[in-house]
Amino acid sequence: MNKKIIASISLLIVAFIWGISFIAQSKGMDYLGPYGFTMYSSIIGAISMIILLNIKSLNKILNKDLEKEYSKNTTLISGLFCGIFLFLAMNAQQLGLLHTTPGKAGFIATLYIIIIPIIERIFGKKVEKRIIICLLIALVGMYFLSVKENFSINIGDIIIFLSAIFYAIHTIMLSKFSTKINVLKLNLMQFLVAAFLSFIFANIFKENISLEYAYISRIAILYMGILSSGIAFTLQIIALREIDPAIAALINSLESIFAALGGYLILNQVLNSREILGCIILFIATILAQMPNKKEQ
DSSP states (O other): OOHHHHHHHHHHHHHHHHHHHHHHHHHHTTTSOHHHHHHHHHHHHHHHHHHHHTOHHHHHHHTTTOSSOOOHHHHHHHHHHHHHHHHHHHHHHHHHTTTSOHHHHHHHHTTHHHHHHHHHHHTTOOOOHHHHHHHHHHHHHHHHHHBOTTSOBOHHHHHHHHHHHHHHHHHHHHHHHTTTSOHHHHHHHHHHHHHHHHHHHHHHTTOOOOHHHHHHTHHHHHIIIIIIIIIHHHHHHHHTTTSOHHHHHHHHTTHHHHHHHHHHHHHOOOOOHHHHHHHHHHHHHHHHHHSOOTTTO
Protein backbone atom coordinates (compact mmCIF):
# COMPACT_ATOMS: atom_id res chain seq x y z
CA MET A 1 0.00 0.00 0.00
CA ASN A 2 1.18 3.54 -0.82
CA LYS A 3 2.99 5.23 2.10
CA LYS A 4 0.85 8.37 1.79
CA ILE A 5 -2.32 6.32 2.02
CA ILE A 6 -1.00 4.59 5.14
CA ALA A 7 -0.09 8.00 6.59
CA SER A 8 -3.59 9.34 5.87
CA ILE A 9 -5.19 6.33 7.54
CA SER A 10 -2.88 6.81 10.54
CA LEU A 11 -3.94 10.46 10.87
CA LEU A 12 -7.59 9.46 10.59
CA ILE A 13 -7.02 7.11 13.53
CA VAL A 14 -5.37 10.00 15.40
CA ALA A 15 -8.39 12.24 14.69
CA PHE A 16 -10.71 9.53 15.98
CA ILE A 17 -8.67 9.01 19.16
CA TRP A 18 -8.49 12.74 19.89
CA GLY A 19 -12.18 13.23 19.09
CA ILE A 20 -13.31 10.50 21.50
CA SER A 21 -10.86 11.83 24.11
CA PHE A 22 -13.30 14.67 24.88
CA ILE A 23 -15.74 12.05 26.14
CA ALA A 24 -13.03 10.32 28.17
CA GLN A 25 -12.11 13.68 29.70
CA SER A 26 -15.73 14.40 30.56
CA LYS A 27 -16.39 10.97 32.11
CA GLY A 28 -13.07 11.04 33.94
CA MET A 29 -14.32 13.93 36.06
CA ASP A 30 -17.27 11.96 37.46
CA TYR A 31 -15.06 11.22 40.48
CA LEU A 32 -11.80 13.14 39.99
CA GLY A 33 -11.40 16.91 39.74
CA PRO A 34 -9.97 18.43 36.54
CA TYR A 35 -6.44 18.81 37.92
CA GLY A 36 -6.42 15.34 39.45
CA PHE A 37 -7.57 13.75 36.21
CA THR A 38 -4.91 15.61 34.22
CA MET A 39 -2.28 14.58 36.77
CA TYR A 40 -3.03 10.86 36.47
CA SER A 41 -3.41 11.04 32.65
CA SER A 42 -0.06 12.83 32.33
CA ILE A 43 1.65 10.22 34.53
CA ILE A 44 0.34 7.43 32.29
CA GLY A 45 1.42 9.46 29.24
CA ALA A 46 4.93 9.75 30.68
CA ILE A 47 5.06 6.00 31.33
CA SER A 48 3.97 5.41 27.72
CA MET A 49 6.87 7.57 26.52
CA ILE A 50 9.35 5.64 28.67
CA ILE A 51 8.17 2.41 27.06
CA LEU A 52 8.43 3.90 23.56
CA LEU A 53 11.91 5.27 24.31
CA ASN A 54 13.08 1.72 24.90
CA ILE A 55 12.01 0.63 21.43
CA LYS A 56 15.22 1.31 19.49
CA SER A 57 13.73 0.83 16.01
CA LEU A 58 11.01 3.40 16.74
CA ASN A 59 13.58 5.90 17.99
CA LYS A 60 15.54 5.56 14.77
CA ILE A 61 12.42 6.33 12.71
CA LEU A 62 11.30 9.31 14.79
CA ASN A 63 14.71 10.92 15.14
CA LYS A 64 16.44 10.00 11.88
CA ASP A 65 16.67 13.66 10.81
CA LEU A 66 18.51 14.81 13.94
CA GLU A 67 22.10 15.72 13.17
CA LYS A 68 23.20 15.23 16.74
CA GLU A 69 21.91 14.52 20.23
CA TYR A 70 21.43 17.80 22.08
CA SER A 71 22.35 18.32 25.72
CA LYS A 72 20.16 17.35 28.65
CA ASN A 73 19.75 21.06 29.47
CA THR A 74 18.18 21.68 26.05
CA THR A 75 15.74 18.82 26.63
CA LEU A 76 14.91 20.01 30.14
CA ILE A 77 14.33 23.64 29.13
CA SER A 78 12.28 22.69 26.07
CA GLY A 79 10.25 20.19 28.06
CA LEU A 80 9.68 22.74 30.83
CA PHE A 81 8.21 25.40 28.55
CA CYS A 82 6.15 22.91 26.53
CA GLY A 83 4.99 21.25 29.75
CA ILE A 84 3.75 24.55 31.23
CA PHE A 85 1.60 25.31 28.19
CA LEU A 86 0.44 21.69 27.96
CA PHE A 87 -0.62 21.97 31.62
CA LEU A 88 -2.54 25.19 30.87
CA ALA A 89 -4.16 23.75 27.73
CA MET A 90 -5.17 20.39 29.22
CA ASN A 91 -6.60 21.83 32.42
CA ALA A 92 -8.43 24.67 30.67
CA GLN A 93 -10.03 22.01 28.52
CA GLN A 94 -10.92 19.95 31.60
CA LEU A 95 -12.43 22.97 33.36
CA GLY A 96 -14.39 23.92 30.25
CA LEU A 97 -15.88 20.42 29.98
CA LEU A 98 -17.49 20.96 33.39
CA HIS A 99 -19.74 23.55 31.76
CA THR A 100 -20.18 22.43 28.14
CA THR A 101 -20.62 19.22 26.14
CA PRO A 102 -17.83 17.15 24.54
CA GLY A 103 -19.37 17.70 21.10
CA LYS A 104 -19.29 21.49 21.35
CA ALA A 105 -15.85 21.39 22.96
CA GLY A 106 -14.50 19.33 20.09
CA PHE A 107 -15.53 21.91 17.51
CA ILE A 108 -14.30 24.92 19.47
CA ALA A 109 -10.97 23.19 20.20
CA THR A 110 -10.25 22.83 16.45
CA LEU A 111 -9.90 26.61 16.28
CA TYR A 112 -6.26 26.16 17.32
CA ILE A 113 -5.55 25.39 13.67
CA ILE A 114 -6.66 28.93 12.76
CA ILE A 115 -5.19 30.55 15.88
CA ILE A 116 -1.68 29.28 15.10
CA PRO A 117 -1.09 31.52 12.05
CA ILE A 118 -2.56 34.49 13.92
CA ILE A 119 -0.01 34.04 16.71
CA GLU A 120 2.76 33.62 14.16
CA ARG A 121 1.67 36.90 12.52
CA ILE A 122 2.06 38.69 15.85
CA PHE A 123 5.69 37.56 15.87
CA GLY A 124 6.35 38.80 12.35
CA LYS A 125 5.31 35.93 10.10
CA LYS A 126 3.04 37.00 7.22
CA VAL A 127 -0.55 35.72 7.41
CA GLU A 128 -2.60 35.26 4.24
CA LYS A 129 -5.84 37.20 3.81
CA ARG A 130 -7.54 33.82 3.42
CA ILE A 131 -6.63 32.92 7.00
CA ILE A 132 -8.03 36.21 8.32
CA ILE A 133 -11.28 35.55 6.44
CA CYS A 134 -11.40 32.03 7.90
CA LEU A 135 -10.96 33.48 11.38
CA LEU A 136 -13.90 35.83 10.85
CA ILE A 137 -16.03 32.94 9.56
CA ALA A 138 -15.01 30.88 12.59
CA LEU A 139 -16.02 33.69 14.95
CA VAL A 140 -19.48 33.68 13.33
CA GLY A 141 -19.62 29.93 13.93
CA MET A 142 -18.62 30.38 17.54
CA TYR A 143 -21.38 32.97 17.93
CA PHE A 144 -24.07 30.50 16.85
CA LEU A 145 -22.48 27.68 18.82
CA SER A 146 -21.81 29.49 22.09
CA VAL A 147 -23.98 32.62 22.34
CA LYS A 148 -27.56 31.90 23.33
CA GLU A 149 -30.58 33.67 21.86
CA ASN A 150 -30.71 35.95 24.91
CA PHE A 151 -27.04 36.84 24.23
CA SER A 152 -25.75 34.89 27.24
CA ILE A 153 -22.46 33.03 26.72
CA ASN A 154 -21.65 29.61 28.11
CA ILE A 155 -18.59 30.04 30.35
CA GLY A 156 -17.49 26.52 29.38
CA ASP A 157 -17.24 27.51 25.71
CA ILE A 158 -15.06 30.51 26.59
CA ILE A 159 -12.72 28.34 28.68
CA ILE A 160 -12.46 25.78 25.85
CA PHE A 161 -11.59 28.63 23.48
CA LEU A 162 -8.82 29.69 25.89
CA SER A 163 -7.55 26.11 25.88
CA ALA A 164 -7.43 26.29 22.07
CA ILE A 165 -5.18 29.36 22.37
CA PHE A 166 -2.92 27.51 24.82
CA TYR A 167 -2.82 24.48 22.49
CA ALA A 168 -1.91 26.74 19.58
CA ILE A 169 1.03 28.21 21.51
CA HIS A 170 2.01 24.72 22.65
CA THR A 171 1.91 23.40 19.08
CA ILE A 172 4.15 26.22 17.83
CA MET A 173 6.65 25.57 20.62
CA LEU A 174 6.54 21.81 20.10
CA SER A 175 7.11 22.25 16.37
CA LYS A 176 10.16 24.42 17.06
CA PHE A 177 11.74 22.26 19.75
CA SER A 178 10.98 18.86 18.21
CA THR A 179 13.40 19.57 15.34
CA LYS A 180 16.25 19.97 17.82
CA ILE A 181 15.88 17.09 20.26
CA ASN A 182 14.51 13.57 20.60
CA VAL A 183 10.73 14.04 20.31
CA LEU A 184 9.97 11.18 22.70
CA LYS A 185 12.24 12.68 25.36
CA LEU A 186 10.58 16.05 24.83
CA ASN A 187 7.14 14.47 25.20
CA LEU A 188 8.24 12.59 28.33
CA MET A 189 9.52 15.80 29.91
CA GLN A 190 6.43 17.84 29.13
CA PHE A 191 4.13 15.16 30.57
CA LEU A 192 6.17 15.08 33.78
CA VAL A 193 5.92 18.88 34.07
CA ALA A 194 2.16 18.81 33.39
CA ALA A 195 1.67 16.05 35.98
CA PHE A 196 3.69 17.93 38.63
CA LEU A 197 1.87 21.24 38.11
CA SER A 198 -1.51 19.47 38.08
CA PHE A 199 -0.59 17.79 41.38
CA ILE A 200 0.18 21.18 42.94
CA PHE A 201 -3.07 22.78 41.75
CA ALA A 202 -5.11 19.72 42.73
CA ASN A 203 -3.86 20.21 46.28
CA ILE A 204 -4.39 23.99 46.20
CA PHE A 205 -8.04 23.47 45.23
CA LYS A 206 -8.32 20.53 47.65
CA GLU A 207 -9.34 17.97 45.04
CA ASN A 208 -9.63 14.37 46.12
CA ILE A 209 -6.83 12.62 44.20
CA SER A 210 -6.97 9.31 46.06
CA LEU A 211 -5.92 6.14 44.27
CA GLU A 212 -9.43 4.82 44.92
CA TYR A 213 -10.97 7.50 42.71
CA ALA A 214 -8.19 7.04 40.15
CA TYR A 215 -9.02 3.32 39.98
CA ILE A 216 -12.72 4.07 39.45
CA SER A 217 -11.75 6.44 36.59
CA ARG A 218 -9.07 4.07 35.25
CA ILE A 219 -10.64 3.56 31.80
CA ALA A 220 -10.74 7.30 31.06
CA ILE A 221 -7.25 7.82 32.51
CA LEU A 222 -5.74 4.94 30.52
CA TYR A 223 -7.46 6.15 27.36
CA MET A 224 -6.02 9.64 27.74
CA GLY A 225 -2.59 8.47 28.86
CA ILE A 226 -1.99 5.58 26.44
CA LEU A 227 -4.14 6.25 23.38
CA SER A 228 -4.50 10.05 23.27
CA SER A 229 -0.96 10.80 24.45
CA GLY A 230 1.27 7.84 23.59
CA ILE A 231 -0.17 6.15 20.50
CA ALA A 232 -1.81 9.17 18.81
CA PHE A 233 1.27 11.35 19.25
CA THR A 234 3.55 8.66 17.81
CA LEU A 235 1.26 7.96 14.85
CA GLN A 236 1.11 11.66 14.05
CA ILE A 237 4.91 12.04 14.06
CA ILE A 238 5.40 9.00 11.81
CA ALA A 239 2.65 10.12 9.41
CA LEU A 240 4.17 13.59 9.05
CA ARG A 241 7.25 11.93 7.54
CA GLU A 242 5.17 10.96 4.49
CA ILE A 243 2.39 13.55 4.13
CA ASP A 244 2.11 17.31 3.67
CA PRO A 245 1.47 19.15 6.98
CA ALA A 246 -1.50 21.07 5.49
CA ILE A 247 -3.21 17.83 4.50
CA ALA A 248 -2.34 16.34 7.90
CA ALA A 249 -3.94 19.30 9.69
CA LEU A 250 -7.06 18.93 7.56
CA ILE A 251 -7.39 15.25 8.49
CA ASN A 252 -6.74 16.01 12.17
CA SER A 253 -9.49 18.63 12.16
CA LEU A 254 -11.96 15.77 11.71
CA GLU A 255 -11.58 15.14 15.44
CA SER A 256 -14.37 17.70 15.87
CA ILE A 257 -16.76 15.45 13.95
CA PHE A 258 -15.77 12.40 16.01
CA ALA A 259 -16.23 14.42 19.22
CA ALA A 260 -19.78 15.37 18.23
CA LEU A 261 -20.64 11.84 17.08
CA GLY A 262 -19.15 10.36 20.25
CA GLY A 263 -21.13 12.75 22.44
CA TYR A 264 -24.31 11.72 20.63
CA LEU A 265 -23.70 7.95 20.52
CA ILE A 266 -22.08 7.47 23.93
CA LEU A 267 -23.49 10.26 26.13
CA ASN A 268 -26.78 10.90 24.27
CA GLN A 269 -25.94 14.60 23.95
CA VAL A 270 -27.84 16.30 21.13
CA LEU A 271 -27.03 19.74 19.72
CA ASN A 272 -29.92 22.06 18.85
CA SER A 273 -30.31 23.51 15.35
CA ARG A 274 -28.51 26.76 16.28
CA GLU A 275 -25.52 24.84 17.70
CA ILE A 276 -25.42 22.50 14.68
CA LEU A 277 -25.28 25.54 12.37
CA GLY A 278 -22.38 26.90 14.44
CA CYS A 279 -20.56 23.56 14.17
CA ILE A 280 -21.00 23.49 10.38
CA ILE A 281 -19.67 27.06 10.01
CA LEU A 282 -16.69 26.27 12.27
CA PHE A 283 -15.91 23.12 10.30
CA ILE A 284 -16.07 25.02 6.98
CA ALA A 285 -13.72 27.71 8.34
CA THR A 286 -11.27 25.05 9.54
CA ILE A 287 -11.25 23.28 6.16
CA LEU A 288 -10.83 26.53 4.20
CA ALA A 289 -7.86 27.45 6.40
CA GLN A 290 -6.09 24.24 5.37
CA MET A 291 -6.71 24.44 1.63
CA PRO A 292 -3.49 25.05 -0.32
CA ASN A 293 -3.20 28.39 -2.08
CA LYS A 294 -2.42 28.76 -5.79
CA LYS A 295 1.32 29.04 -5.17
CA GLU A 296 1.33 25.68 -3.36
CA GLN A 297 -0.62 23.85 -6.07
